[in-house]
Amino acid sequence: MSTMPMERHQLGDEESAALAGLAARIRELAEAAVVTGTGAAEAAAVADEVAALTARLSERRHDAPPYRMSGEAVLDRATGNPVTGALNPLAPPVVLTAGPDGVVRGEFTLGHLYEGPPTYVHGGVSAMVLDQALGMAAAVSGTPGMTATLETRYRRPTPLGVPLTVEAKRSRVEGRKVYASGTISGPDGRVTVEATAMFIMPDRFVAAGE
């Protein structure tokens, strides 16, 4: 069971920067691991070294990923988020910002780790990025919620290794249902994926806030 936000360790700037640097190096390691041409003996030797590093990091553990201190200029304090989390080596990470018009926007590049069809981004990865961006668009407009539906339309293949743009905006609110839409575009500005989603604020959160 994950820990509730208020019980989580809160990171200061220095700790946050150091751990983001660690995650960046691990991301490079993961990328190297899927394309390395090294032999079996060397791969086994590196695996032993990595296991030793994992043991070293695990000497002191939190129950769950920490949060950034509140007040930092980031949309989401969840450092372990798989899309935006600077501390999560699985996250590209996508840096999302919100404009005054409520549009959430981010630029990101996906490498070999995210390949689906040869040389193209995995559709599930595109859906994950869009889920996050649309969810943030709902949240920054003052109506956060859990994803109830997410529909993606893959218009053309999304290329790996080039700068991509994600954009999202809340469209309408109907009671607890919040709708948002967004796109991923390639460097030529052409849309590769479109998405619409519906988010619902769970009853228990509405009740808890009353």
Ligand SMILES: CCCCCCCC/C=C\CCCCCCCC(=O)SCCNC(=O)CCNC(=O)[C@H](O)C(C)(C)COP(=O)(O)OP(=O)(O)OC[C@H]1O[C@@H](n2cnc3c(N)ncnc32)[C@H](O)[C@@H]1OP(=O)(O)O
């Ligand atoms: C919650 C607060 C979050 C706060 C966040 C703040 C931080 C912001 C910072 C940064 C943004 C982060 C962005 C994150 C982005 C990623 C988000 C995710 O990945 S979320 C994980 C994946 N989603 C789930 O796991 C949901 C699982 N499902 C549920 O928990 C429930 O089913 C839920 C909450 C979706 C609805 O449950 P009910 O009990 O509240 O809803 P009922 O009362 O049954 O229904 C209300 C109405 O909604 C319809 N409805 C319910 N679920 C539906 C569905 N899945 N599809 C279509 N309609 C649905 C029903 O038919 C009903 O409609 P009628 O009022 O009768 O017209």
